[in-house]
Amino acid sequence: MIRKVVYSIFLAIIVLSLVLFFAAFPFGKNKMTVGKYYIDHGVQQTGAANIVTSVVLDYRGFDTLGEVSVLFAAAAGVGVLLHMIGERRERKVKVPPNFVVRVGSRIVFPFILLFGVYIFVHGHLTPGGGFQGGSIIASGFLLLYLAYPNYKLKRGGLAAIEGLAGLTFVTLGLYGLLTPKVSFLYNFLPMGVFNTLVSAGILPIIYVAIGFKVASEFAGIIDDMICDVMCRGGEK
Amino acid sequence: MLREILGYFFLYFGAAFLFLGSYGLVRFPDLYTRMQASTKSTTLGAFSSVIGVGILHPDWFIKCISVAIFILLTAPIGSSALMRAAYKTGVPLDERTVVDEAKDFFAEDEKEEAK
Numbered sequence: 174m175i176r177k178v179v180y181s182i183f184l185a186i187i188v189l190s191l192v193l194f195f196a197a198f199p200f201g202k203n204k205m206t207v208g209k210y211y212i213d214h215g216v217q218q219t220g221a222a223n224i225v226t227s228v229v230l231d232y233r234g235f236d237t238l239g240e241v242s243v244l245f246a247a248a249a250g251v252g253v254l255l256h257m258i259g260e261r262r263e264r265k266v267k268v269p270p271n272f273v274v275r276v277g278s279r280i281v282f283p284f285i286l287l288f289g290v291y292i293f294v295h296g297h298l299t300p301g302g303g304f305q306g307g308s309i310i311a312s313g314f315l316l317l318y319l320a321y322p323n324y325k326l327k328r329g330g331l332a333a334i335e336g337l338a339g340l341t342f343v344t345l346g347l348y349g350l351l352t353p354k355v356s357f358l359y360n361f362l363p364m365g366v367f368n369t370l371v372s373a374g375i376l377p378i379i380y381v382a383i384g385f386k387v388a389s390e391f392a393g394i395i396d397d398m399i400c401d402v403m404c405r406g407g408e409k
Numbered sequence: 410m411l412r413e414i415l416g417y418f419f420l421y422f423g424a425a426f427l428f429l430g431s432y433g434l435v436r437f438p439d440l441y442t443r444m445q446a447s448t449k450s451t452t453l454g455a456f457s458s459v460i461g462v463g464i465l466h467p468d469w470f471i472k473c474i475s476v477a478i479f480i481l482l483t484a485p486i487g488s489s490a491l492m493r494a495a496y497k498t499g500v501p502l503d504e505r506t507v508v509d510e511a512k513d514f515f516a517e518d519e520k521e522e523a524k
Binding site: 268270271273274277278280281284 | 482489
């Protein structure tokens with residue numbers, strides 16, 4: 174009883190402070206200075222039709238490099254933790270997937286890849302981008318893992334793709350230091366025609382690199398986790 | 410005019426099916442019958458709603474057709490896999506079940522896989 178009272182008091186405090194906190198911000202009236210700047214100047218300065226991309230990759234490109242590194246650290250952590258526990262063994266599946274799932278996943282898989290590539294190639298034009306497209310591609314690989322118990326990604330190839338993609342991102346950023354406007358991740362390529370595939374300078378290239386990187390990292394995480402889970406299931 | 414009638418027909422047909430499916434989800438007694446209600450209705454309901462939208466907006470017709478094809482392709486596969494997994498892990502049938510044809514089917518299935 175006392176517990177419930179204490180819980181409700183705490184809940185009331187949290188809700189009240191949140192309400193007061195958000196009530197202090199005017200909603201939908203004057204945009205904050207930074208947001209207004211992005212909306213007013215984003216299209217002219219970056220040439221990207223998707224304003225989120227112009228913020229994520231251009232104004233805050235350095236943050237995104239950090240984000241990619243965080244994701245890399247997370248993937249590495251998953252791998253290290255799961256491999257610390259025991260050796261990798263053959264996957265054993267109690268009930269193999271049936272014919273319908275095997276054939277269906279074969280039909281759907283190329284379309285999932287296509288959709289993922291579309292999402293990250295059009296990252297500067299439509300909602301979406303490297304992170305989203307990469308996750309979609311990784312989900313396609315998850316489907317193959319589920320449908321084929323013997324399926325196995327080559328980890329060496331994944332690591333090579335991941336490394337190359339990361340290298341592309343950093344190299345593009347470093348090249349900005351060589352341009353007259355000495356700054357990291359400076360958008361040195363021409364803007365191109367607004368709202369076409371080849372526009373916004375280096376942003377699409379960076380998003381393609383991020384797409385490859387995220388896809389290979391997530392596929393690696395899936396490989397680590399599914400193998401470990403399946404091995405443990407087979408042990409019982 | 411004809412296009413609008415056809416489009417709204419498909420749209421309301423789909424909506425009615427989705428309603429029936431969610432009603433069945435609440436009313437049916439066990440997992441298998443509920444899955445049957447929900448997957449059949451969402452496949453046909455979502456399919457005809459999307460087709461209806463495509464007919465109402467001819468610009469989107471190709472997109473809607475491809476969305477509908479993917480719904481037809483993926484929803485039954487996913488639900489059949491779920492259903493099979495549920496049966497093989499021993500989710501109980503309702504007491505009032507009269508016939509269980511899956512028992513014989515899966516027995517034969519396992520024999521073939523063992524070969």
